[in-house]
Amino acid sequence: MxxxxxxxxxxxxxxxxxxxxxxxxxxxxxxxxxxxxxxxxxxxxxxxxxxxLLNVIASRMSAFPADPDHFLNWVMLRDHFKGKERELIGNSYLxxxxxxxxxxxxxxxxxxxxxxxxxxxxxxxxxxxxxxxxxxxxxxxxxxxxxxxxxxxxxxxxxxLPGNPQIKSSFFKESSNYFQNPWDRRSVSDLNSNKPVLIIGNGLTMVDTVMGLLEQGFSGQIISISPNGFNILPHRHNGLAYTKLLEEISSGTSLYQLVKLFNIHKKLVRAYGLSAEPIIDSLRPLTQKIWMNLTIREKRVFMARLRHLWGVARHRIPLNIHDKLQQLRIDGQLHIYSGKISDIVECQGDITAMFFDKKQQREVQIQVSRVINCTGPExxxxxxxxxxxxxxxxxxxxxxxxxxxxxxxxxxxxxxxxxxxxxxxxxxxxxxxxxxxxxxxxxxxxxxxxxxxxxxxxxxxxxxxxxxxxxxx
Ligand SMILES: Cc1cc2nc3c(=O)[nH]c(=O)nc-3n(C[C@H](O)[C@H](O)[C@H](O)COP(=O)(O)OP(=O)(O)OC[C@H]3O[C@@H](n4cnc5c(N)ncnc54)[C@H](O)[C@@H]3O)c2cc1C
The missing domain is CATH 3.50.50.60 (FAD/NAD(P)-binding domain)
Incomplete structure (x- = not known):
């Protein structure tokens, strides 16, 4: 058989x-x-x-390409959604x-x-x-x-799992206060709010971890450090299809030309008071082809200079979660740094993390009770x-x-x-x-x-x- x-x-x-x-x-x-x-x-x-929440609206989450409404149809049959407006649910982050x-x-x-x-x-x-x-x-x-x-x-x-941080005291990875797996509930449980928590990374997993910490009743300081410290963007302009850039791309378009074209179109939409997100979204059906057509040199340039910008533009979060994060920053509970961690040492349960703060251009030391690795999969x-x-x-x-x-x-x-x-x-x-x-x-x-x-x-x-x-x- x-x-x-x-x-x-x-x-x-x-x-x-x-x-x-x-x-x-x-x-x-x-x-x-x-x-x-x-x-x-x-x-x-x-x-x-x-x-x-899902980071894609319900109407785009069908498991079957040949049946694009499969998930939404399934959702609308659940007791909780019966009688609710299909259009609204289809555009929701469930x-x-x-x-x-x-x-x-x-x-x-x-x-x-x-x-x-x-x-x-x-x-x-x-x-x-x-x-x-x-x-x-x-x-x-x-x-x-x-x-x-x-x-x-x-x-x-x-x-x-994410790779362990490249720090001088590499044995810190054995600490019971270090969580390599950010998707494990234990990473956000049993915390004392008197001491800050350090999250390494500033992407979607960091967002989940912040929300997880709050849900567990953590009211202390949350510090996120990542090389670029970019702000996470919310989903905006749902449904606006912008196809003009796609029309100008061919299989021979180089990375340099692509970036140039993108900047031209970004200026165009900005003139209407819109952000560049619909342009990024419009590239989605062609992204794999564009990537495969790049030379290895162009791919390396992309990885070194554009990958983080691409990540921010592509991996956005629902608006209500974004609002919550902004409020936490305004309230002084969430701090996002752009920097490089050089070392993390632990002495009798006290953890000191050392990093170079790019904005202040100086070495900084912080005391935390826990380190959660949200740097993304190795x-x-x-x-x-x-x-x-x-x-x-x-x-x-x-x-x-x-x-x-x-x-x-x-x-x-x-x-x-x-x-x-x-x-x-x-x-x-x-x-x-x-x-x-x-x-x-x-x-x-x-x-x-x-x-x-x-x-x-x-x-x-x-x-x-x-x-x-x-x-x-
Ligand atoms: C937190 C998170 C949220 C996401 N949200 C979205 C979203 O909203 N929308 C979207 O489109 N995508 C989302 N994604 C992308 C997501 O990766 C895919 O949608 C999908 O879940 C990937 O499924 P997978 O089966 O390939 O991998 P996984 O879901 O990781 O499953 C892999 C399985 O393999 C098993 N396994 C691993 N190693 C072995 C081994 N050696 N032997 C046997 N079994 C093994 C694991 O136990 C696991 O069960 C999200 C991803 C993450 C991590």
């Missing part, structure tokens, strides 16, 4: 299973190996707070927990359809610690020593302590993209490219691992498309294999 193994049971693993089941043309087994105890939701859609329930419903439907289509779905609650792939056969070694074998495999294990596999992908990289089964943002893969089929530069046929990856190849590859809007493409590719590879077997027998 055909066996397909998926490593990771978050959004990606769930949707891959759904499409594999839908495509099934005969008996097969889908083996979903998931390390975490929670299935379907991953970190994003099983948050510790009910208040954490709780991420609710999205998790949606994914669980999709999973239940997938299991039901699997029975009809003669597909056995096996969930293994374990971590893959090593992989080998040779002659169309994939071996996945689990942490209990067992091996799972399959003909096809998909690496869908999502983001890694992408360089070699920097991870232990990980099956690091092992696979060292064995040459996979390679990293030049910028070490993820795993090297064919941009059309998402099959891995090994250290020799050849395609590992039948072994795929999805989502955040494709960041180096596609740049934009972490949100639902990209992953839902990739899940369909991978399931279709497996279906056609397998059909070819069967046809070849029949012809040669």
């Amino acid at each position: 055909l066996k397909i193994a998926i490593i990771g049971g978050g959004f990606s693993g769930t949707l891959l299973s759904t499409h594999l089941v839908r495509n099934a043309a005969g008996p097969m087994e889908v083996i979903l190996i998931n390390e975490s105890d929670v299935l379907n939701t991953g970190i994003a859609y099983d948050p510790y707070s009910e208040k954490f 709780p991420r927990k609710l999205y998790g329930e949606y994914l669980k419903d999709i999973w239940e439907e997938t299991l039901r359809q699997a029975k009809e289509n003669q597909v056995a779905v096996r969930v293994i609650n374990s971590a893959v610690v090593d992989i080998s792939h040779a002659n169309d056969s994939l071996d996945l070694i689990l942490n209990d020593g067992k091996t799972v074998q399959a003909e096809y495999g998909i690496i869908a294990s999502g983001n890694h 992408t360089d596999l070699l920097k991870l302590e232990t990980n099956y992908l690091k092992n696979a990289l060292l064995k040459g089964v996979l390679s990293q993209d030049e910028l070490k943002l993820g795993i090297n893969a064919d941009p059309n089929t998402f099959e891995l490219i090994n250290e020799k530069g050849s395609i590992e046929s039948g072994l795929f990856t999805i989502g955040s691992n494709l960041k180096g190849v596609l740049w934009e590859s972490t949100a639902v809007s990209e992953i839902r498309v990739q899940a369909v493409q991978i399931a279709n590719r497996i279906h056609s590879l397998n059909t070819q294999k069967l046809a070849f077997k029949i012809l040669s027998s």
